Amino acid sequence: MLKFHKEGAKIILATCAIVVAIVLLSDSLITNFYILKFVQIISLIFLILVLQFFRNPIRLTDVNDTKIIAPVDGKVVVIEEVYESEYFKEKRLMISIFMSPINVHVTRYALNGIVKFSKYHPGKYLVAWHPKASEENERTTVVIENQVFGEVLYRQIAGALARRIVNYAKEGMQVVQGEDAGFIKFGSRVDLYLPIGTEINVKLNQKAVGGITVIAKKS
Template identity: 80%
Template sequence: MFHKEGGKIILIATTLSVAILLLSKEFITTFWLLKSVQIATLILLIVVLQFFRNPKRTVEINDNHIIAPVDGKVVVIEEVFEKEYFKDKRMQVSIFMSPINVHVTRYPVNGKVKFSKYHPGKFLVAWHPKASEENERTTIVIDNPVFGEILYRQIAGALAKRIVNYAEEGMQVVQGEDAGFIKFGSRVDLFLPLGTQINVKLNQKAVGGKTIIAIKS
């Protein structure tokens, strides 16, 4: 299954790939060059297809859990001052997505969307310390009945040139459902209340909709 955000790109990539394969067979007579072009074309098509894959996952909805909004590696777990919305100290958990990860964003909790804002910005590498404040990004706050207000931030990386965010203020959202998409390499930050019991470790692999990031004890 592929994500709807990849529909146009997949169509273009497939059409171009078929055209290249047909034309190369017609006009390239050198065997090794023909095979090289064909193999490279198929590899590029596979890369595009795997990037927009959207695996179906069964989410165990639980208001006492905050789940990973994306696939990737946990790169930050630390107490920080959140400047944009809370303007106080929060526990930040960040997940970095490489180009080979699934790039679907999922709602980490149930609740009502209290805040949703897009920010234009730079395209620093996603693991850069200033990426959370200076890169193109969206900030979303969900009010959950157990944890209170949870903020997550989609952040563009050096390759990511478009962030898709489905969350709108006033919406009631369901934990694990599709919340958006980030195209070509990125990161998501979670900002949680101080004292939240973190359930992951640095460098741990996170699976969107499955890995439990934090628990309410």
């Protein structure tokens, strides 16, 4: 069964109404057959693109405290040690997953635990792969405390097209791995900050599937 994310409800309804209006009006206003069909086909393609963007496939997560799963769909573009300046103020192992506009944009909790920190930052809309995007773009920072990995931070980062990040994590919440943590509209990336020495289970340029792909694990 095809499902759509609740964050897309208003946009989907508005798009459907606009497309229906265009199809009906064009049928009565445009006399040239080829132009008429072109307008109607373009309108339907636009509707399909909106629907695919807000799709929310059911993912059966193998919930496990000894694993950290991909919070989003996309491509692993960074695996490196960096200095995390907002919360830890020390070096962490960063894993970045870049989402293109055709990826599923649901954010899922990467691990079980308690939300220790959750903060929204307004900002710029640099392209998501820009080196300064994680510090200057619109973003949210969430820290989850897990009994196996300790504190793990993830950051939703808006891209050049994104204009709204939705974050459901609130401080004190008990969250479950794989459950819906939010949504990023129209392209972006998510960074995970793990303890140094964590065993990484993915490689650069690997495709990650949110709620399924194991990013890191502890034996």
